[in-house]
Amino acid sequence: MNYDCIIIGGGLAGLTCGIRCLEAGLNTVIISDGMNALHFSSGSLDVAGYDGKRRVVTSPFEYIQKLSKENPGHPYAKIGVKTVKESIDYIRDQLAAEKLPLFSNGESNHFHITALGTKKPTYLSQTSVYNERIKEAFERKAPIAVLNFEGYRDYFRNICAENLKNQSLMKDVQITTGLIKLPYYSRTEKNLHEFRSIDLARIFDNERYLPRIAEEIKKSAGNAEIVSLPSFMGITNSTTVHRRLEEMTGKLIYETPSLPPSILGMRIDTALKHRFAALKGIFSLGDKVTEASVDGGSVEYLRTQNNAETPFRARFYVLASGSFFSGGLRSEFNRLEEPIFGLKFHGDQKRSSWYSQKFFDDASHPFLGFGVETGKYLQPLGRDGKTIKNLYCAGSILARYNPIKEASGSGVAIAAGYFAAQRIIKECGKVR
Amino acid sequence: MIQLENISFDHCIKCTVCTIYCPVAKVTHLFPGPKWSGPDAERLRIKNPELVDASLKYCTNCKRCEISCPSDVKIADIIQDAKWKYVKRGFFRPRDFFMSRTDLVGTLATTFSWIANFFLNILPVKFAMEFFLRIPMGRSFPAYQQGTFARRFKKRHKGQSAFPRQVTYFHGCYVNYYNHRLGDDLVRVLNAMDTGVRIVREKCCGVPLIANGYLEKAGKNARFNIKQLTSALMDEETSVVATSSSCSFALKHEYRNLLGLDNSAMFDRTDYITKYLYRMFESGNVPRMKPVHIRAAYHSPCHLERLGGVIYTIDVLKRIPGLDLVILHSECCGIAGTYGFKKEYYDISQQVGSQLFKRIDEVSPEFVVTDCETCAMQIEMNTPYKVLHPVNLLAMALEE
Numbered sequence: 001m002n003y004d005c006i007i008i009g010g011g012l013a014g015l016t017c018g019i020r021c022l023e024a025g026l027n028t029v030i031i032s033d034g035m036n037a038l039h040f041s042s043g044s045l046d047v048a049g050y051d052g053k054r055r056v057v058t059s060p061f062e063y064i065q066k067l068s069k070e071n072p073g074h075p076y077a078k079i080g081v082k083t084v085k086e087s088i089d090y091i092r093d094q095l096a097a098e099k100l101p102l103f104s105n106g107e108s109n110h111f112h113i114t115a116l117g118t119k120k121p122t123y124l125s126q127t128s129v130y131n132e133r134i135k136e137a138f139e140r141k142a143p144i145a146v147l148n149f150e151g152y153r154d155y156f157r158n159i160c161a162e163n164l165k166n167q168s169l170m171k172d173v174q175i176t177t178g179l180i181k182l183p184y185y186s187r188t189e190k191n192l193h194e195f196r197s198i199d200l201a202r203i204f205d206n207e208r209y210l211p212r213i214a215e216e217i218k219k220s221a222g223n224a225e226i227v228s229l230p231s232f233m234g235i236t237n238s239t240t241v242h243r244r245l246e247e248m249t250g251k252l253i254y255e256t257p258s259l260p261p262s263i264l265g266m267r268i269d270t271a272l273k274h275r276f277a278a279l280k281g282i283f284s285l286g287d288k289v290t291e292a293s294v295d296g297g298s299v300e301y302l303r304t305q306n307n308a309e310t311p312f313r314a315r316f317y318v319l320a321s322g323s324f325f326s327g328g329l330r331s332e333f334n335r336l337e338e339p340i341f342g343l344k345f346h347g348d349q350k351r352s353s354w355y356s357q358k359f360f361d362d363a364s365h366p367f368l369g370f371g372v373e374t375g376k377y378l379q380p381l382g383r384d385g386k387t388i389k390n391l392y393c394a395g396s397i398l399a400r401y402n403p404i405k406e407a408s409g410s411g412v413a414i415a416a417g418y419f420a421a422q423r424i425i426k427e428c429g430k431v432r
Numbered sequence: 433m434i435q436l437e438n439i440s441f442d443h444c445i446k447c448t449v450c451t452i453y454c455p456v457a458k459v460t461h462l463f464p465g466p467k468w469s470g471p472d473a474e475r476l477r478i479k480n481p482e483l484v485d486a487s488l489k490y491c492t493n494c495k496r497c498e499i500s501c502p503s504d505v506k507i508a509d510i511i512q513d514a515k516w517k518y519v520k521r522g523f524f525r526p527r528d529f530f531m532s533r534t535d536l537v538g539t540l541a542t543t544f545s546w547i548a549n550f551f552l553n554i555l556p557v558k559f560a561m562e563f564f565l566r567i568p569m570g571r572s573f574p575a576y577q578q579g580t581f582a583r584r585f586k587k588r589h590k591g592q593s594a595f596p597r598q599v600t601y602f603h604g605c606y607v608n609y610y611n612h613r614l615g616d617d618l619v620r621v622l623n624a625m626d627t628g629v630r631i632v633r634e635k636c637c638g639v640p641l642i643a644n645g646y647l648e649k650a651g652k653n654a655r656f657n658i659k660q661l662t663s664a665l666m667d668e669e670t671s672v673v674a675t676s677s678s679c680s681f682a683l684k685h686e687y688r689n690l691l692g693l694d695n696s697a698m699f700d701r702t703d704y705i706t707k708y709l710y711r712m713f714e715s716g717n718v719p720r721m722k723p724v725h726i727r728a729a730y731h732s733p734c735h736l737e738r739l740g741g742v743i744y745t746i747d748v749l750k751r752i753p754g755l756d757l758v759i760l761h762s763e764c765c766g767i768a769g770t771y772g773f774k775k776e777y778y779d780i781s782q783q784v785g786s787q788l789f790k791r792i793d794e795v796s797p798e799f800v801v802t803d804c805e806t807c808a809m810q811i812e813m814n815t816p817y818k819v820l821h822p823v824n825l826l827a828m829a830l831e832e
Contacts (some may be wrong), residue, residue: 001710001743029743032500035449190461198452199461261448277761285762286499287740306740310711326502370719 001312003027005424006302008289008326008340009320010133011036012410013395016091016271017318022279023173024425028122029311030281031304033288037326039394042257043114044129044265045086045102045414048076049121051409054362056121057220059108060411061085073400075412077089079419087418088411092124098271099239104197105130110135113228115155115162115256117146121407126264128233128242128255137226137252141306143174149200150181151192154259157228178220182213189312196233201263204235214248215271221251231255231263235281238267289321292341294382298390299341316390316424319343319372319380320417323396329371338372338397343387346399364405371399377423378416392420441510442663444471447677448496451506455764456490459783464824466497466791469514470507477518484518490780491790492768493643494734509689516645525644527565531770532644538609545576566775569728574610581615585631595628599708600664602657602674602683605636606805614675617827618705623657624719624830625712632660637679640685643769648650654687654695662697672702675823677736678769679804680704684739697814698726704736704803706738706745706822713751721829723754728825731788732762733804745803745822752829758795767810782814789814801825 005021007014010032021028046061048067061081068077078083090396092102102124111119112130146164148157148347157177164170164404182203182350190199203209221227232253234241246253257264275282284304291303301311321328321340330339334351347370348354354367372380372393382388396403403409444467451457451465463469469488476483488511499505530537541548552573553558561567580604592598607615619629634657638650661672661683674680683702686696695702712718730749732742742762747790750755766784771777792800792815800811800819808819 001511001747034504035453035500035504039449039452061616106668190464194464196448196451202458254808261452266452274761280759282743284740284743286738288504304740307707310707336447 001029001307001310003029003106003312003314004428005029005316005318006031006312006314007318007320008302009036009318009326009395010273010283010285011320011322011326011395011413012038012262012268012272013413013417014320015276016087016414017320017394017421018276018281019094019272020090020280020418022276022281024421024428026425026428028281029259029284029312029314030276031284031287031289033327034286036320036371038265040260041115041124041206041262041265041268042112042122043262043268044120044122044257045088045091045108045124045268045410046121046407047084047123047411049109050405054405055274058364060123061107071400075398075401075416076380076408079415083419083422084411084415087415089189090418091414094275095268095271099237100267100271101127101239103127103129103154104134110188110291113164113254113256114371115230115258117160117167119167124409126238126255126267127240128253129231129257129264129388130254134226134252134254138169141170141173142225142330143168143176143223144226144228144254145221146175146177146228147180147220148230149195149232150179152195152200153193153228154197160228160256176222176224178222180213180216180220182216184211196261197258197263198261200232201235203234203390205236206240207237207244210241210244211248214245215414217245217249217251217253221249227251227253227254229253230258232258232418233263235263235266235270255270262327289340294341297382297386297388299331299388315428316392318392318394318417318420319397319426320394321397323371324367326396328395328397330370336370338356338380341380341391342383343388343393344373344385346371364402368402368404369400372397373399374394377422392423394420435469440504440506441471441474444505445503446472447502449500449502450505451818453500453562455494455766455784456492456780460490460780462780463487466491466507466511470510471496471505474510481744483519484514486519488515488519490777492763492771494768495738496718496734496764499738506689512642512690516647516686521645521692527567527774528644528770529646531773532640532646532649534605534609535688537618538576538605541576542578542580542609545578547576562775567773568775568778571773571778572809575577575810577612578607581612582631584612585615588616589629591701592619592623592628592630593758595623595626597627598630598668598670599627599663600670600672601629601631601703602637602661602672602679603631603735604634604674604676604679606676611805614821614823616661617821618675618823618831621719621732621823621826623710625717627712627717630664632664634660637676637682638686638691639682640770642690645773647691651691654682654691654693657683658687658693658695658698661702665698665701669699671708672698673705673708674702675821676707676805677704677733677739677741678806680741681735681739683715704739704741706748706803709748709826710744713748719826720831721751721826722831724752724825724829725754726799726825726828727756727758727797728799728801728820729758729760729792729795731760731765731792731800731802731807732806733802734764735766736803737762741803749801749822749825752825755829756826758797759799760788760795765807765810767806772806772810781810785810785814792817799825
């Protein structure tokens with residue numbers, strides 16, 4: 001199979017890269033082995049949440065400028081703050097076109113509330129999670145009701161409420177909790193406790209039950225002005241469902257991310273894949289790259305599990321196969337590697353130096369900063385130590401940044417995917 | 433003793449992604465979803481086979497759980513295996529027996545096709561089938577053709593050996609008993625590419641047998657087919673092609689993974705037709721085509737997704753001049769072979785497909801194109817559109 005661009009990995013980085021390439025008219029395919037990590041994400045897009053000393057970053061782009069001088073190996077430093085900003089705006093426009101508008105607090109970070117009732121800095125949130133009206137109501141110290149659905153076991157409203165009360169912002173705020181009973185329950189064969197987030201999201205997606213849900217919300221919320229719900233408001237039409245529920249209840253409603261599968265993350269995944277398909281991109285799901293041939297500093301072809309006989313060829317390749325969790329990086333007992341190309345690896349090979357003894361260590365675990373070593377254009381080095389000219393890396397496979405400690409995972413994925421696409425488009429000479 | 437090759441369930445991290453993408457779990461809570469039925473319950477079943485849960489039967493074996501799994505767990509295989517290993521079933525199940533004996537029923541029905549077609553479509557017979565055999569009245573059956581494709585082949589397609597290249601065609605039951613035109617179209621397309629077609633004796637690939645729990649009989653058929661196709665591949669540089677995506681999937685993967693047979697001698701040279709055509713087209717062997725001026729919607733069948741063959745079909749279709757192709761969002765049509773022909777699953781089957789039918793209507797094409805015969809039956813029954821196979825479209829585009 002011959003393409004302009006083959007992207008290995010269909011996560012946030014791969015999809016961003018793919019959509020940009022397709023827009024520029026490049027014949028693009030994504031090869032993806034299983035579903036991506038968006039299904040386990042918060043669904044808010046972080047750019048940079050914390051600095052090196054775990055202090056909250058207020059202005060992520062200003063911080064990136066500073067970071068670039070201090071840490072020139074960081075992916076953001078190579079991409080450059082201008083392109084980072086451009087890429088985030090780009091993906092925001094793409095999602096808005098798919099009816100998934102995102103809120104940003106100007107060019108500053110804002111906090112979204114987690115399922116545990118703590119707050120986490122982020123740059124873009126879905127408007128059902130945070131928006132101007134919620135922000136204003138929080139500041140005004142309006143009463144909040146933290147609600148859960150009866151029988152749902154993956155969310156604990158009391159823990160969430162107690163932790164919320166401890167937030168300085170929530171001082172003197174009246175916080176109550178309550179349960180919602182769904183009319184739908186009597187019509188299902190399933191035990192209520194077996195409901196996962198996805199089952200509930202489907203009930204919302206089918207807008208038929210909204211009036212009854214609204215009635216239940218009003219009953220349980222009492223005089224609260226703000227209602228907190230676990231994130232179930234549908235997958236494909238969440239913006240409409242959120243608006244309609246607010247209209248029906250007369251209350252402000254915000255969602256908190258709940259345990260996987262993450263409905264908020266799936267909304268982003270669904271929207272981006274829809275956009276990719278609409279641009280006539282080919283998404284090969286459930287296939288795995290098994291062999292890569294590199295010769296004279298460039299990739300010649302790839303072979304996959306399902307298509308061992310016909311090699312995949314392209315002018316450019318993007319490796320966005322994720323970190324250890326997604327299989328982009330692999331760990332053996334005393335060895336770390338990038339399994340497809342055997343690229344030059346950044347990280348100590350000795351097992352004992354991969355992690356910290358303390359799980360919640362403020363200094364974080366060293367392995368999170370491991371990954372593929374790349375040059376200034378995010379091109380990796382092959383087995384022979386030479387730069388592979390037609391291969392770019394994007395997303396969590398990259399080394400020298402810590403997505404958890406910095407709260408920068410989605411930002412690096414988007415920026416690197418976009419950056420790779422821009423380089424490829426330029427080199428293909430097909431910019432429209 | 434746990435066998436090492438069967439521990440893929442241990443790689444499951446309980447992320448529930450498979451359950452999100454399970455078309456059955458989406459529409460009914462009677463099926464707890466692939467995660468629970470597969471890797472979760474497998475642990476219990478290994479300890480005590482009595483702990484098996486009858487809800488396993490709702491799995492259609494569409495394999496969408498496997499393609500969405502980030503941890504490479506062979507979820508559908510685990511479920512299929514458990515379904516027939518642990519669930520108790522009746523000694524004689526007339527409906528499942530006849531539904532899966534496609535060769536027996538097909539040979540009889542094509543001998544007296546007009547009688548079969550007449551009776552299958554009259555109300556008292558439909559009523560009796562629903563009452564006694566639990567085959568839903570709402571389901572329409574494809575019409576049998578007179579005689580089999582295999583018997584007609586020698587008469588209709590003479591001189592095939594004169595072509596410089598040869599392929600062996602695994603026509604499968606659908607072409608043999610229901611749709612001779614697809615087989616004829618394939619011969620026309622391949623002949624236009626200077627390639628001759630031959631057929632060997634074959635038995636049903638085994639997909640309906642596997643789906644109905646007749647694994648021994650499926651194994652017998654599989655061994656027969658492997659022997660026939662392997663010896664067909666012996667003498668020269670040839671390939672085996674099939675026009676059914678599910679037959680191809682069985683020949684390549686079910687034989688190996690589910691039935692535990694050695695098909696390595698034919699594995700590399702057996703392909704679903706569009707992959708073969710893609711390779712020929714790439715090497716410059718393209719038939720002369722005229723513009724067709726057709727708007728068509730393409731539906732990708734589950735088993736072709738699993739086989740990784742959708743990219744080839746799309747590529748082949750894109751080469752047909754004047755074809756305005758809309759690629760539908762990939763989702764299950766719901767029929768899943770014989771599943772949708774059973775009363776207890778009929779409603780689920782219809783609900784699974786409902787989204788797809790709606791989307792097809794939105795596109796409002798002249799034709800729907802799909803690779804799978806039962807998908808075609810389901811779409812023709814539920815939408816007003818005629819469904820074609822990619823090979824039919826290629827044949828329409830041929831310059832005579």
